[in-house]
Amino acid sequence: QVQLQESGPGLVKPSETLSLTCTVSGGSISSHYWSWVRQPPGKGLEWIGHLYYRGNADYNPSLKSRVTVSLDTSRDQFSLQLSSVTAADTAVYYCARAYYDATLNFDSWGQGILVIVSS
Amino acid sequence: SSELTQDPAVSVALGQTVRITCQGDSLRNYYASWYQQKPGQAPVLVIYNKNNRPSGIPDRFSGSTSDDTASLTITETQAEDEADYYCNSRVSSLNYWVFGGGTKLTVL
Numbered sequence A: 001q002v003q004l005q006e007s008g009p010g011l012v013k014p015s016e017t018l019s020l021t022c023t024v025s026g027g028s029i030s031s032h033y034w035s036w037v038r039q040p041p042g043k044g045l046e047w048i049g050h051l052y053y054r055g056n057a058d059y060n061p062s063l064k065s066r067v068t069v070s071l072d073t074s075r076d077q078f079s080l081q082l083s084s085v086t087a088a089d090t091a092v093y094y095c096a097r098a099y100y101d102a103t104l105n106f107d108s109w110g111q112g113i114l115v116i117v118s119s
Numbered sequence B: 001s002s003e004l005t006q007d008p009a010v011s012v013a014l015g016q017t018v019r020i021t022c023q024g025d026s027l028r029n030y031y032a033s034w035y036q037q038k039p040g041q042a043p044v045l046v047i048y049n050k051n052n053r054p055s056g057i058p059d060r061f062s063g064s065t066s067d068d069t070a071s072l073t074i075t076e077t078q079a080e081d082e083a084d085y086y087c088n089s090r091v092s093s094l095n096y097w098v099f100g101g102g103t104k105l106t107v108l
Helices: none
Strands: A003-007 A018-025 A033-039 A046-052 A057-061 A066-073 A077-082 A091-101 A103-108 A112-117 B009-012 B018-023 B033-037 B046-047 B061-066 B069-074 B081-090 B097-100 B103-107
Touching: A003 A091, A003 A103, A018 A033, A018 A091, A018 A112, A033 A066, A033 A103, A046 A066, A046 A077, A046 A091, A046 B097, A057 A066, A077 A091, A103 B033, A103 B046, A103 B081, B009 B018, B018 B081, B018 B103, B046 B061, B069 B081
Parallel strands: B009 B103
Antiparallel strands: A003 A018, A018 A077, A033 A046, A033 A091, A046 A057, A066 A077, A091 A103, A091 A112, B018 B069, B033 B046, B033 B081, B061 B069, B081 B097, B081 B103
């Protein structure tokens, strides 16, 4: 059974870049879509973007200018970079595996990591 | 604002049937998937491809779609079904996906 684990700093200063890594175990990263989803405290889920293992990336248009998702198959990891952060980017960030079968289905999730944007 | 609209809160008596809906134009062309999220936990996929359940999801969970509305139905609702439920679908022909605003299900 595949497992995902987020890691990275829990506190980021405004205007800086948020960087998170998701380590995948129990399954190959050389398949599926590798995704990031976030959830501001007390609010709903927001899809950030994903990278298909063959290299195609799609991003939420509202974040596209600031987001990069990358894949490191040698380490079974994928990463999120979100630049020029503000307090509005404070959220629990989840990494997730997804597969496409008529629609995109997020079938495995990390436990989430809280990132606070504050000086 | 979300392009998929869900009722913020729904309640159901223990053992009864409840329907949670998700409305959006994109649902005329694309299936929805459904996620259950309990407090402090990551979401869990409960329905995919309109009405398929992943392994381990009880058969009291089912999905359907009519026109621009997708529905998640829970029959014989149990106390452990109390959670937030989110739908997700592709947005029109664009390569991005959106979650509904979520529905908080309370089991009375």
